[in-house]
Amino acid sequence: MTIIVVEQRHLIPAKVMWRSILSYTDLKAVLGTQPGLDGLPDRDAIVGDHFVLPLKVMGIPLGQWSIEMITVDPDTRVVASREHGGPVKRWNHTLTITPDGDHACVYRDELDLDAGLLTPIFTGYAKNLYTARQEARGRLLMKRS
Numbered sequence: 480m481t482i483i484v485v486e487q488r489h490l491i492p493a494k495v496m497w498r499s500i501l502s503y504t505d506l507k508a509v510l511g512t513q514p515g516l517d518g519l520p521d522r523d524a525i526v527g528d529h530f531v532l533p534l535k536v537m538g539i540p541l542g543q544w545s546i547e548m549i550t551v552d553p554d555t556r557v558v559a560s561r562e563h564g565g566p567v568k569r570w571n572h573t574l575t576i577t578p579d580g581d582h583a584c585v586y587r588d589e590l591d592l593d594a595g596l597l598t599p600i601f602t603g604y605a606k607n608l609y610t611a612r613q614e615a616r617g618r619l620l621m622k623r624s
Contacts (some may be wrong), residue, residue, distance in 0.1 A: 480591060480593065481591070481592045481593065481598050481602055482589065482590070482591055482592075483588075483589070483590040483592060483602060483605050483606055483609075484587065484588070484589050484590075485587070485588045485606060485609040485610050485613065486585060486586065486587040486588070487585070487586050487610075487613045487614070487617070488579060488583060488584070488585050488586075489583060489584055489585075489586055489613075489617045489620075490582060490583050490621075491582075491583065491584060491617065491620050491621070491624075492578075492581065492582055492583070492584065493556060493576050493577065493578035493579075493583075493584035495620060495624075496576050496584045496586060496616070496620065497553070497556045497576045499616060499619070499620055500556075500558060500574060500576060500616075501523040501524050501551065501558070502522075502523055502524075503519040503520055503521060503522060503523070503524060504521045504522075505616070505619065506519065507519060508619055509612055509615045509616045509619060510612070510615075516532070518530055518531075518532045519532075524548050524551050524558060525548065525551055526548055526549065526550065526551050527547075527548065528546075528547070528548040529545070529546070529547045529548075530545070530546045531543050531544070531545050531546075532544045532546070534564045534565045541564070541565030541566065542564055542565040543564050543565075544562065544563075544564035544565070545562060545563055545564055546560050546561075546562045547560060547561045547562070548560050549561055550573075555575075556575060556576040556577065557573065557574070557575050558573070558574045559571070559572065559573040559574070560572045566594050566595065566597050566601075567592070567593070567594045567597075567601060568593045568594065568595065569591060569592065569593040570590065570591075570592055570605075571590070571591040571592075572588065572589070572590050573588075573589045573590075574586075574587070574588050574589075575587045575589070586613050586616070586617075588609040588612075588613070590605050590609070592605060
């Protein structure tokens with residue numbers, strides 16, 4: 480089992496960040512032109528959502544990617560998904576938004592990852608992905624304010 484944690488503090492209120500986290504539209508804006516994103520709806524995430532999207536890593540097609548939303552908790556501001564596809568057997572992602580005063584928050588991605596012998600490669604990929612995603616979402620929300 481490999482656990483990866485990426486955490487950043489943002490000068491954005493937790494309630495504003497949380498609304499963005501729930502939005503598939505904002506996720507698509509943050510991720511840009513990654514393949515398969517057009518398969519995501521323009522609405523908020525709900526428990527039970529299940530999507531199967533084309534999987535490409537660094538432009539290389541690796542099959543399909545399955546995402547199932549298992550937690551969307553507005554009280555604790557936690558979203559969790561079970562994901563897998565291609566060589567990745569387990570990509571269990573938990574995202575938490577924690578208030579840090581009235582005008583800031585801590586954005587935390589935690590990933591439980593198993594990609595067999597390729598786990599070290601996907602570990603580096605996941606750290607870069609979540610770091611970039613957190614920074615891009617922060618920029619998106621700062622532009623709106």
